[in-house]
Amino acid sequence: MPTSALIRKLSIFADLNDEEVALLDDLTSDVRTTAAKRDIISEGERPEWLHLICEGWAARYKMLPNGARQITAFLLPGDFCDLHATLLGKMDHSIVALTPCKVAWVSSSKLDQLTTTHVDLTRALWWGTLLDGAILRAWLVNNGRREAFERVAHLLCEIHARMTMIGLVDDDRLDLPVTQEELGDATGLTAVHVNRTLQRLRADGLIELSRRVLTVKDVSALKRLAQFDGTYLQITRRVAASR
Amino acid sequence: MPTSALIRKLSIFADLNDEEVALLDDLTSDVRTTAAKRDIISEGERPEWLHLICEGWAARYKMLPNGARQITAFLLPGDFCDLHATLLGKMDHSIVALTPCKVAWVSSSKLDQLTTTHVDLTRALWWGTLLDGAILRAWLVNNGRREAFERVAHLLCEIHARMTMIGLVDDDRLDLPVTQEELGDATGLTAVHVNRTLQRLRADGLIELSRRVLTVKDVSALKRLAQFDGTYLQITRRVAASR
DNA sequence: CGACGCATTGATTGGATTCAACTAAGGTGG
DNA sequence: CCACCTTAGTTGAATCCAATCAATGCGTCG
Numbered sequence: 001m002p003t004s005a006l007i008r009k010l011s012i013f014a015d016l017n018d019e020e021v022a023l024l025d026d027l028t029s030d031v032r033t034t035a036a037k038r039d040i041i042s043e044g045e046r047p048e049w050l051h052l053i054c055e056g057w058a059a060r061y062k063m064l065p066n067g068a069r070q071i072t073a074f075l076l077p078g079d080f081c082d083l084h085a086t087l088l089g090k091m092d093h094s095i096v097a098l099t100p101c102k103v104a105w106v107s108s109s110k111l112d113q114l115t116t117t118h119v120d121l122t123r124a125l126w127w128g129t130l131l132d133g134a135i136l137r138a139w140l141v142n143n144g145r146r147e148a149f150e151r152v153a154h155l156l157c158e159i160h161a162r163m164t165m166i167g168l169v170d171d172d173r174l175d176l177p178v179t180q181e182e183l184g185d186a187t188g189l190t191a192v193h194v195n196r197t198l199q200r201l202r203a204d205g206l207i208e209l210s211r212r213v214l215t216v217k218d219v220s221a222l223k224r225l226a227q228f229d230g231t232y233l234q235i236t237r238r239v240a241a242s243r
Numbered sequence: 244m245p246t247s248a249l250i251r252k253l254s255i256f257a258d259l260n261d262e263e264v265a266l267l268d269d270l271t272s273d274v275r276t277t278a279a280k281r282d283i284i285s286e287g288e289r290p291e292w293l294h295l296i297c298e299g300w301a302a303r304y305k306m307l308p309n310g311a312r313q314i315t316a317f318l319l320p321g322d323f324c325d326l327h328a329t330l331l332g333k334m335d336h337s338i339v340a341l342t343p344c345k346v347a348w349v350s351s352s353k354l355d356q357l358t359t360t361h362v363d364l365t366r367a368l369w370w371g372t373l374l375d376g377a378i379l380r381a382w383l384v385n386n387g388r389r390e391a392f393e394r395v396a397h398l399l400c401e402i403h404a405r406m407t408m409i410g411l412v413d414d415d416r417l418d419l420p421v422t423q424e425e426l427g428d429a430t431g432l433t434a435v436h437v438n439r440t441l442q443r444l445r446a447d448g449l450i451e452l453s454r455r456v457l458t459v460k461d462v463s464a465l466k467r468l469a470q471f472d473g474t475y476l477q478i479t480r481r482v483a484a485s486r
Numbered sequence: 487c488g489a490c491g492c493a494t495t496g497a498t499t500g501g502a503t504t505c506a507a508c509t510a511a512g513g514t515g516g
Numbered sequence: 517c518c519a520c521c522t523t524a525g526t527t528g529a530a531t532c533c534a535a536t537c538a539a540t541g542c543g544t545c546g
Contacts, residue, residue, distance in 0.1 A: 013330075018438055060380075060386045062380070064388055064389070064470060065383070065470055068388040070383060070384040070387045070390070072380045072383045072384065075381075079376045083373060084374075084376060084377055086370075086373075087256075087370055087373055087374065087478045088377065088475060088477065088478065089477075090472060090474070092377070092472070092474050092475045093380065095324060097329040104340065104463075115362070116260060116362055116363075116366075116441075117362075118362075119358070119359055119362045119365055120359075120367065122362055122365050122366060123358055126365065126367065126369035126372060127329075127330055127373045129369060129373055129376060130326060130327040130329075130330055130372055131327075131330065132376055133327060133372060133375055133376050133379060134331065134335070136317045136379040136380065136383065137303075137316075137336065137379065139383055140313060140315045140382055140383055140386065141305045141315065143383065143386060143387050143431070144313045144386050144430075144431035145307055145311040145312070145313045145408070145431065146307070147326070148287065148413045149428075172353070181352040183405055188386070188387035188388065221455065227307060227308055229335070231331060232331060232333050233329045234332075235331065
């Protein structure tokens, strides 16, 4: 079941019936592999297909003329890469696979069709977009108004929380296949400064991190330090339940 | 017609028929006024009503324990304040009126009803959310990887573009009812540094700004300097048109 | 092994902050 | 209608966090 990630995610927002699950399965049945460090889709492309991460880590990023890169999201299984390209016509940024990725290629006309006929699915997808927005706002606050130490800690808390939600955390240990360079591009810091910051986090006994494996040794202390409040990730089915 | 802003905005995404326009009119008929500097909705609230800006400027912001504030969006007529609160249950940040604002109080259950029955409206609202996301990503890039000078220039370009879209720019002059403190909280700078930056922009003959009126004296030079590419705001009806 | 990518460490520089004082503009009340 | 007060904007000097530049260590893989 390669696409279960999406179905699991949308199930949080809506009760999907068998027909809807089947439609989603069909929609995401064309799964291809992208090698690490390869773009899944690049700035300027006018995608015929939408892309959905089924397995692996990817990053949404924008390059500036001066060579600087800003990562605006880490994409985990169940996340769409380019829903907005539907609107903008062409990509205004790129998506790169950080690990080898299994990516579902979704026909945009099929999705368009589906969203004209299945309002529950449309709402579920919309809510996914709202959640993405909440995460973006959290990043903006983090990068804008927290110093490097708390900033990196906050990002690690978010990753820990999101990975927990999709069942990829075991005993507070998780794969973090992200270089310090990439952490820097996500937090608006340099790799050098990320390095020093991680060392402080290690020295303070908050985390262990080596060989792409992160262990959060003291979750509550890390959250406290980072002022992390995971509410913005805690989506509920409030509206759906209340009707 | 106090709510025309929303209808005008959604019309970009979808062809609204008379019934849908009437439903939206009904939905947004309860318009109240919020004084400048007052919160329209505050962090922690569990809103029964959604809020839609009909007139005036507002800002989405988050306070940190250390007293720092990050503004994550400027809200203009037609923008929703708290669609995501539907999901999160409670607000994880606040919205403040920067000017006296006319705000439509929208019944969330009515909206919920509407989106179960009118798929075109749901899609249009969804696309509005996707646009919000595109703006957020642009801010993240701007604040993360541009220096103060280009950063402030980029924000001014975006405001100029958005105000143009809703017909509030005349001869490259527009109301900018935002203090330097607020510009700082939006760009992740201090008011003092914003001040110095604005002075450089004035000295370079790019803008005039006084008494809450901004005049962009050389639009293309400002855009070039800011590396501003407005594509991310250029929403089209690509999908809707292609079916 | 050799080469490459990634992580680490040190020395120096610089953009933005901080702190503080001061000016200008607007609003209010006596 | 002016005195007073508040808010926003301006300027200068000192400080600091993170960037930059550069060198080195280390593990992995062809």
